[in-house]
Amino acid sequence: MSAALGHPRRWALWAGVAALCAWVLLPIYLVALGAMGGRLAVFKWPKSLSPTDASFTAMQTFLSVDGVLKALTNSLIVAGLTVAMSLILGIPAAYALARYTFAGQTPYRILVLLTRAFPLAILALPLTVSFIKLGLYDTRLGVALIHTVLALPFAVLVTQSVFMGIPREYEEAAWMLGCSRLQAFQRIVLPLAVPGIAAVAIFAFVISWNEVFAASVLTVRERTLTAYLLTVLSESPLHYRFAGGFLLIGPSVLFIFLIRKYLFSVWGVSSK
Amino acid sequence: MADIVIDKIAKSFGTQRALDEISIRVPDGEFLSLLGPSGCGKTTLLRIIAGLETESSGDVIIGGRNLRGVAPRNRGLAMVFQNYAVFPHMTVFDNIGFGLTMQKKSTDAIKRQVEKVAELLHITQYLDRYPAKLSGGQRQRVAVARALAVEPAVLLMDEPLSNLDALLRMEMRTELRSVLRAAGTTTVYVTHDQSEAMGLSDRIAVMYGGRIDQLGTPLEVYAKPATRFVGSFMGNPPMNFLTAEARNGAVSIGGMSLKSPVNDGAVEIGLRGEDTTLATSRQNAIAMLVRAVEPMGSHLLVTGTISGQPTRVVAPPATIMAAGTEIGLTVDPARLTWIDPKTGKAIH
16 A cells, blocks of 8 residues: 555545455355354354354255255356356357458347347246257256356457457467467467456356256256255255355355456466 | 569559559568558558458569468568557567467577577567566567567568657667668568658658659659659658749749749749758849748748748748748759649659
8 A cells, every 4th residue: 555545545445445345245254154053053142253163064964965966066067068158159259240340240249139138037938848849958058058148148248349459450460470360369369358258257157157047947857056946945944045055155256266367367467 | 581563453442442553663672661641552552462451453472472362471471560569468578489489480499589689679688578568669679579580571560660759769760770771671661751761761652542653762752752742741841832824934933033844834833941042132032921930940940922822941040030021042943843733743
């Protein structure tokens, strides 16, 4: 902190930082406490805010409940597939929109957005029917496909603007220095687009991780965690609900942390 | 090392004609500038040579090889861009070595070559840095080093100095000249700055409206402009154009009679402000009415009228001169340019 910042202003700054951190961290902490404390801690009053009586046994019991672990892996796989498919399909589309002019460009751009125009609730029945026909019903791939459809417009539009922000001259310079178009894309454009792509990856992961409607409708046995918890938790004891909530928060926070360093990759200006 | 033949290159964007059948022959090792105002087609021509733009018709032949349909990466050229285009995610070393890496040269060879050109451009101490940590001038050096590292047959430069401040530009100009002379690379250099073109080039192609108005050495282009545009674009202050009526092979301007190359009819006299001297007597001098005098340090910039037509000339810095007075100018008739007002072309 610079010394130029006066005392009252510095105080206000740190108060703001503390308030924002508490806003995010306190609920997570309380959920974690409830999840780790087991049955007794949840009903104890007054509540202790120290993690002294927390243990993993409560969480372990919850994880050993039939279906929880499977739903968790399903969720991770579906979210992973969603991230992968959103990037694999979204990046080339975004690049084409950013760099080329082609017939039907504007309609295509609108079409990309139109995928979000119809509420899933309307599409649920026809989707279920066609998924059954295609053999995609009750599969992780099927759910991941729907989640990709939800994440793709965002993926395309965000990466498109990221690509547009990368000067064309970088690519032209790479071509002049012996790169084919594909090589220039891999060696120059893609590394420079990493922060934007990381943001898209996080968004796609979170969309898939949180999505519950399509996952509930399109699966019976291959439930994702959200779909599973939705059906199970309402009839569960309170400390199980906390454990379920914690299980929902944990992986997405972890994923964001893993991706975080790519969000701010600025070369030569320290990437911490 | 290669010569360039540009043969009837034309380019249209939709209905708009950007280049109108341009032909230039650049001998091996020459430094050619394409000079002109923005929108004259100079950058388009350079990008066509580079292969970044496709010509509508015509051929580019470099070192005897016709480059029609050849991708930029297979042309054996290097290019320096206006905004440098130094890759921000690579160190200076990796930037300079990028072309060699793409050629799959050995690590040793790359290291040797990068160090060689880095030394040439005085950036050896920055090799480990990222471009974000460099100043504009240093980035420009990296861009030039990166282009020279591949030892290209032809070097293309698109206004490489225009993003630098004036002082740095002068310095880089001198340095570019000596580096490129030493390398002996055929160079095509695009600029809108006439002093840059004058200082660097073996020859200048002055372009206007998608055509080449004049192609010649800097001195030729300055002293013997082929068109009204070339005269007005080269030199500072720009050439004055005075309209006069020729009668029996002579014109009268500012009270003085001059021998005219046309016998009768309208002509324009191109008079460089730098070519006039103050007359000691009013006899045999062109009369000029002074409107304003601006001291520029090295000279005075005198604005006024000759025969009612606006004129700018320069005078020695110590001259005492007041607005509203009349002065006499003497000119060497051999340094006048005569222009046909209908075509805008010079009359010889």
